[in-house]
Amino acid sequence: MENETEIHNADKTCWNCPAADFKGNVDFRSCGQSKEELRKAVEENPDYEVVIECKRRPELAQFEPTITFEQCPQWKKGKFGYTLKDMRVMILGIDGYLGWPLALKLAKLGFQVSGVDNYTRRDAVMEKGSHTIVPIPRMTERLHAAKEVHGVNINFRRLDIRDRDKLSEFIDEVKPEAIVHYGEIPSAPYSMVDAEHALKVQDNNTLGTLGLLFAMKDLVPETSMVKLGCYDDETEILTEDGWKLYKDLDGEDKVATRSKEDREVVFKKPDSIHEYDYEGDMYYQKNTRLDLCVTPNHRMFTQKRSNRSYKELRLESVEEVEGERRVYDTGFEWNGNEEEFFPLPPVDSSEDDLDIPMELWLRFLGWYLSEGSIRQRKDRPNNYRVSIKQNKDSPKIEELEDILLSLADLLGKDMRKREDGDCYLFTIGSKRLADYLGRFGKAAEKFIPKKLKQLDSDLLNKLLFSLISGDGWKHRPEGDRDNFRYFSISKQLADDVQEIALKCGYGAIVSDSESKEGYQVSICQTPRVHVNHGEDKTDGYTGYDGKVYSVNVGDGEGIVFVRRNGKPVWSGNTMGEYGSPLTGRPLFEGMFPADATLEWDEREWSMGGELTPRNPPSFYHVGKVQDTYNVYEACKYWWLRSYDIMQGVIYGVHTEEVAADLRLRTRFDVDEWFGTVINRFVAQAVQGIPLTIYGEGGQTRGFIGLEDAMQCMVRLISSPPEPGQYDVVNQISAVYRVRDLAETVARVANEAFDLDVTIQRLENPRVEADLHPFEAVSRKLQGEFDFHPTVKLEEEIYRMLDLLTEEEMKKRIEEKKHVITPRTRWNGEKGKMDVLEEYEPGEKKFNINLKQRLDSIDSAGNEMGEIAGDGEKAREEEEVSEEYETN
Amino acid sequence: MKLTDKNFSAEVQESEGPALVMFWGSWCPVCKRMQPLLEDMEEEFLQQGVKVGQVNIDQNPHTASRYKIKGTPTFYLFKGGEPVDMSVGAQTEKQLQNLLERNLNGEL
Numbered sequence: 001m002e003n004e005t006e007i008h009n010a011d012k013t014c015w016n017c018p019a020a021d022f023k024g025n026v027d028f029r030s031c032g033q034s035k036e037e038l039r040k041a042v043e044e045n046p047d048y049e050v051v052i053e054c055k056r057r058p059e060l061a062q063f064e065p066t067i068t069f070e071q072c073p074q075w076k077k078g079k080f081g082y083t084l085k086d087m088r089v090m091i092l093g094i095d096g097y098l099g100w101p102l103a104l105k106l107a108k109l110g111f112q113v114s115g116v117d118n119y120t121r122r123d124a125v126m127e128k129g130s131h132t133i134v135p136i137p138r139m140t141e142r143l144h145a146a147k148e149v150h151g152v153n154i155n156f157r158r159l160d161i162r163d164r165d166k167l168s169e170f171i172d173e174v175k176p177e178a179i180v181h182y183g184e185i186p187s188a189p190y191s192m193v194d195a196e197h198a199l200k201v202q203d204n205n206t207l208g209t210l211g212l213l214f215a216m217k218d219l220v221p222e223t224s225m226v227k228l229g230c231y232d233d234e235t236e237i238l239t240e241d242g243w244k245l246y247k248d249l250d251g252e253d254k255v256a257t258r259s260k261e262d263r264e265v266v267f268k269k270p271d272s273i274h275e276y277d278y279e280g281d282m283y284y285q286k287n288t289r290l291d292l293c294v295t296p297n298h299r300m301f302t303q304k305r306s307n308r309s310y311k312e313l314r315l316e317s318v319e320e321v322e323g324e325r326r327v328y329d330t331g332f333e334w335n336g337n338e339e340e341f342f343p344l345p346p347v348d349s350s351e352d353d354l355d356i357p358m359e360l361w362l363r364f365l366g367w368y369l370s371e372g373s374i375r376q377r378k379d380r381p382n383n384y385r386v387s388i389k390q391n392k393d394s395p396k397i398e399e400l401e402d403i404l405l406s407l408a409d410l411l412g413k414d415m416r417k418r419e420d421g422d423c424y425l426f427t428i429g430s431k432r433l434a435d436y437l438g439r440f441g442k443a444a445e446k447f448i449p450k451k452l453k454q455l456d457s458d459l460l461n462k463l464l465f466s467l468i469s470g471d472g473w474k475h476r477p478e479g480d481r482d483n484f485r486y487f488s489i490s491k492q493l494a495d496d497v498q499e500i501a502l503k504c505g506y507g508a509i510v511s512d513s514e515s516k517e518g519y520q521v522s523i524c525q526t527p528r529v530h531v532n533h534g535e536d537k538t539d540g541y542t543g544y545d546g547k548v549y550s551v552n553v554g555d556g557e558g559i560v561f562v563r564r565n566g567k568p569v570w571s572g573n574t575m576g577e578y579g580s581p582l583t584g585r586p587l588f589e590g591m592f593p594a595d596a597t598l599e600w601d602e603r604e605w606s607m608g609g610e611l612t613p614r615n616p617p618s619f620y621h622v623g624k625v626q627d628t629y630n631v632y633e634a635c636k637y638w639w640l641r642s643y644d645i646m647q648g649v650i651y652g653v654h655t656e657e658v659a660a661d662l663r664l665r666t667r668f669d670v671d672e673w674f675g676t677v678i679n680r681f682v683a684q685a686v687q688g689i690p691l692t693i694y695g696e697g698g699q700t701r702g703f704i705g706l707e708d709a710m711q712c713m714v715r716l717i718s719s720p721p722e723p724g725q726y727d728v729v730n731q732i733s734a735v736y737r738v739r740d741l742a743e744t745v746a747r748v749a750n751e752a753f754d755l756d757v758t759i760q761r762l763e764n765p766r767v768e769a770d771l772h773p774f775e776a777v778s779r780k781l782q783g784e785f786d787f788h789p790t791v792k793l794e795e796e797i798y799r800m801l802d803l804l805t806e807e808e809m810k811k812r813i814e815e816k817k818h819v820i821t822p823r824t825r826w827n828g829e830k831g832k833m834d835v836l837e838e839y840e841p842g843e844k845k846f847n848i849n850l851k852q853r854l855d856s857i858d859s860a861g862n863e864m865g866e867i868a869g870d871g872e873k874a875r876e877e878e879e880v881s882e883e884y885e886t887n
Numbered sequence: 888m889k890l891t892d893k894n895f896s897a898e899v900q901e902s903e904g905p906a907l908v909m910f911w912g913s914w915c916p917v918c919k920r921m922q923p924l925l926e927d928m929e930e931e932f933l934q935q936g937v938k939v940g941q942v943n944i945d946q947n948p949h950t951a952s953r954y955k956i957k958g959t960p961t962f963y964l965f966k967g968g969e970p971v972d973m974s975v976g977a978q979t980e981k982q983l984q985n986l987l988e989r990n991l992n993g994e995l
């Protein structure tokens with residue numbers, strides 16, 4: 001079915017790939033709100049382009065996200081299109097009817113599968129007095145069998161997805177590249193039992209999903225800044241020797257500290273350093289310029305802001321600042337050493353130091369660290385040259401020349417200037433200078449000597465601006481504030497530049513460079529960071545289990561950088577939430593297509609992209625509708641990516657992987673709450689219960705076989721949405737009426753298994769139309785994902801009957817026959833339904849034809865586009881309304 | 888037609904004939920729904936001498952910024968390389984046809 005040119009995801013690019021890490025000002029504007037900042041950045045920089053880094057291929061550095069799956073060596077061609085090599089997929093609800101077969105299928109295909117479950121399904125089925133007809137072993141045994149039979153390892157963790165801390169921890173650990181959300185209670189009747197069950201279903205499903213969305217949002221990459229006391233293990237502290245992780249502190253390190261009243265910072269040896277294990281909530285405060293994570297007993301050092309003035313800095317408890325608008329002061333005042341001269345050491349120790357005015361030396365050193373190099377001619381070992389190269393257009397060229405002339409003069413050497421392409425190359429041939437500068441190494445190793453970092457802020461300012469003249473730039477040249485960026489490929493130099501910028505009284509953060517390999521220091525004049533400024537809160541609590549650290553230096557403080565990571569989601573939904581609109585309007589894939597128009601009052605509008613109305617037929621389905629909106633909004637707000645998969649009713653027992661061993665079978669429920677209709681009919685046929693159809697049995701639904709549903713999932717996982725994209729896919733392969741299904745099951749059972757199966761019409765326990773028009777649109781699976789159904793209804797029914805007529809299975813059905821017949825009524829009453837009629841298959845002629853069809857692109861050839869049972873071509877069926885009346 | 892920062896000036900700005908351009912984003916469900924409609928209309932409009940193109944605003948920030956796109960989908964009608972009219976939000980085929988007619992009266 002597939003050939004070289006038509007693989008469904010061959011043309012997808014890095015935009016779709018979960019390994020792409022967008023760099024720079026990429027801004028997926030929800031609702032199209034254009035950010036002024038981005039617009040300006042783009043306007044000012046004609047070379048601006050969107051670049052990414054690939055988490056799987058770091059050697060590519062930064063590049064345009066245009067590599068197609070077909071071109072990328074990380075994507076391998078396989079049975080279901082291109083799949084990402086070792087793609088990490090997490091399945092929520094991995095123990096369920098669908099979760100388990102999907103886990104096996106993915107693992108067998110080479111995906112790295114992880115999963116969570118809290119056995120809600122096992123418990124709920126047991127609570128209702130039923131059990132799975134096909135026995136399934138405990139999870140540990142399942143995992144063991146998967147390893148033994150298929151040679152795959154599945155990383156399982158038992159947890160409730162509503163336990164957000166544990167879920168976040170697992171997500172953070174696994175770093176999934178796709179999440180399949182099957183962790184919901186999938187039962188309409190179960191949600192209609194009573195208030196307790198309705199609440200349980202909506203609590204688990206709706207709140208679980210909402211929490212998941214937040215967990216995903218919080219694990220999205222962000223870089224920023226932190227401060228104060230009892231920190232997590234990713235926190236670094238500023239010492240006299242630069243930044244260090246808390247765990248790397250030794251007793252000799254002097255750490256930066258300040259008092260409450262005074263912004264002046266001093267370096268002090270801590271009185272003590274504490275490290276201890278902590279499990280519980282950590283308070284975090286996080287925005288683009290601030291990132292801190294502390295234990296809740298921590299005191300926060302903040303200011304209030306009111307009426308345009310800053311109140312005094314105070315130490316407050318976490319409780320006091322939580323959710324409140326505060327200002328964190330991340331800068332400090334620095335009274336360093338005033339030095340008049342820099343003593344440049346001699347090459348030969350018998351000579352004296354050469355005193356160079358400190359200001360001149362710092363201005364020179366700034367240029368050297370940014371742009372300079374040392375050359376030594378091989379043929380003349382005593383010929384050392386210190387060179388600085390600068391573009392001819394640079395406005396700073398004269399300033400640089402002045403500095404170098406003065407320095408050369410002091411050294412008693414000449415300064416030479418020659419053209420080198422677009423640049424001038426300045427050289428001073430001094431062995432003494434070259435010898436000293438040799439300690440700074442190559443570009444990636446450069447640093448600022450500790451002694452110079454101890455100078456006072458006036459001198460440090462000279463050094464800072466000389467550095468910026470070389471490798472820095474003014475962030476928004478037209479702005480009235482002085483905000484600068486400094487770039488270096490040396491981590492140490494970037495950290496040092498940040499340190500001196502802070503000591504000069506600026507705010508400064510270090511991050512990975514947005515545009516090239518290296519580090520960027522962002523320097524701004526105001527070191528104050530506002531939090532919880534508008535409606536959106538930037539703080540909260542998060543779970544933590546690990547070491548925490550504190551240092552005791554009076555009112556000590558430290559400054560740190562943290563970064564976190566996150567991923568996309570897929571969620572399993574149900575077509576049931578659409579309901580069955582009596583107008584017969586098609587069940588679109590979630591949203592109206594663009595050519596759907598609203599006409600009113602002689603005007604017209606396009607309905608394109610608007611969510612279609614839902615008619616949820618139970619409290620379970622109401623919860624699913626809420627899920628839909630939650631996922632939709634989360635994609636809009638946070639650029640999560642999601643396919644909402646509206647599954648039809650799934651039937652069957654077979655996938656290639658579960659059939660490989662008895663211990664790998666997936667569960668098979670036939671009770672009135674968790675059994676799906678075809679599966680229940682098969683169990684009733686085996687047990688000798690007349691197949692139960694409700695009311696007229698004219699309910700029409702979309703269906704899909706288990707193996708086909710799993711095939712679809714693999715295709716969808718391998719073809720991820722683009723950033724922020726929320727999309728809906730109707731996952732069905734055929735449309736059937738319930739009474740036709742009953743006829744088919746009865747026929748196969750009677751003919752192939754020699755059973756004597758009849759059909760009974762019961763009064764309908766549900767509040768629904770049991771005769772209604774139906775038209776489902778399912779174009780994407782075939783169109784975009786190249787899905788072709790392989791499961792034939794009658795074959796799968798045969799396969800189910802074959803398995804369930806085995807002695808052990810028959811016994812297990814017999815044991816639970818009392819839960820097969822429905823008792824849960826939507827009106828709240830309990831008890832058996834009245835039997836309206838019982839008949840033999842084939843005996844009853846149905847002459848009511850409501851318009852029913854499956855609208856898919858591929859209408860010829862296979863099952864798609866056809867209604868089973870009557871065997872008529874759906875598209876040719878006649879009008880609806882009158883015949884509905886006659887019944 | 889897929890328009891990008893690279894080909895926008897050649898295909899639209901330096902082009903004499905009229906062009907209808909949709910600015911869209913992958914996170915915009917309305918845009919995703921408009922795409923097939925626009926692709927369907929492309930040939931029909933071309934017969935009337937009107938080019939139809941689409942610009943992904945995240946992938947082509949320069950073009951998006953030049954026309955100050957504030958909402959999606961935004962439809963711009965260009966004539967002689969200059970924008971002459973615009974419309975924001977989902978459009979029916981008839982509305983797009985009207986957009987052309989009221990600006991290109993007699994030229995179609």
